[in-house]
Amino acid sequence: MSAVLLDYGRVLRERWRWVVWGALLAVGAAVVVLLLAPPLYRSTATVFIRTPGDVSRAVDGGDSYAQHRAGNYVELADSTDLAARVVGDLGIDLAPETLAGRTTATNRPGTVLIDVAVDAPTAGEAQRTLTVFLPEYAAAVHALETVTGSVVPRAELVVVNDPSLPTRVSFWGTPPLAVLLGACLVGMLLGATGAVLRSIFDRSVRDPRDAARITGRPVLGTIGDWHAGTTIENARLIRRRLLSVMGDPDRGVIAVAEPAARSATAAAAVVLADALRVQGDSVILVDLDQDSWELTKLFGVQGLPGITDVLLGHAVVLEAVQASGNGPLLGAGSATDYPRDPIDLNAVLDIVVELREHYDWVVLACPSAVVADAIVGAVGTIVLVVRHGVTTEDELLDTSASLPAATTVAVIVDQVPEPSAVKVFRSGERTSAR
Structure with a gap:
């Protein structure tokens, strides 16, 4: 299979909602039109062209003559003169042109059979x-095919199928079910086209390989798509890649940040902490994102002592550490009078140094890559979180370029659909930390 087709397939898998919504909207529009459009019913019949006159004694029994004349009879069926006589017989107030427009005739290829259909607003009228x-149709053909002095006409119409029970039709005589199916297919096609066009102009990162290409940094893996029974294996893989990037240390500091202020930093920090904890290492999570305190909210430790209490001198570091469902956590804290200005990086660095004395790994959820570099650029590693389909190529490129070349940086791709429901590792099973 060609690479182009594979790319189209990937786009449709990623943007399948476009196809579904296209189908739903098209079917919905078709339903509205069907409900609002005046009802139309159709009755059909079949006539046979018989050649009772002299032409029937030809070699082919008059069949060639009948087939030759069939096209003329089809054209005759929707003539206004014929329609005027039918309207007169019915005694209805209807323009002959209208009835002629509702009448269709079709010659079956290779036969002398003509299918006739008449549409009307009601089933009974049709x-x-x-x-x-x-x-009246047969009489018109009889008059045209009667030759002066001949007892019988050269051709005549014989009804072989009487008028059928009417069925409702719409859109050029198409049954409603066929209309809905057609609308569904058209909607899916339009949705797929929209998905492809959106993908062409979409500058967001959707492939880990693109993240590696843009940053020039290794990709640890993807998170948010863990399946029960495989979480430990995935955690070990991320741990192995991370330690390889860091030079295989036994302990260290890892700062997690996004190119733009969003809510995926906390999710990635949790996953990295779990990955580091797989081998039994002690790990502490620290919430430094004063813009959202997402990590603190994630584990429900709002109002408890945390980093702001330490920074204001209301508590010592170890007293502010809280036990969460995912191990030790130094959350936002209970101090409401801490300024919203940028956090005191020197004081935070002192806190990190103290935490390193008590834990193998310190994982920091940072508000930005700049803050992360200021804290751990010289002593630790920065993990950039790329939000699948959200982080743009320009954001990732600018952030990566702003970090010093000497800084150890890795990338992890976040595919968590809802940041409030973060998948974490616990005994190899998938759970949710809220």
């Missing part, structure tokens, strides 16, 4: 009109 139409 069948009644066709019943009156057929004799």
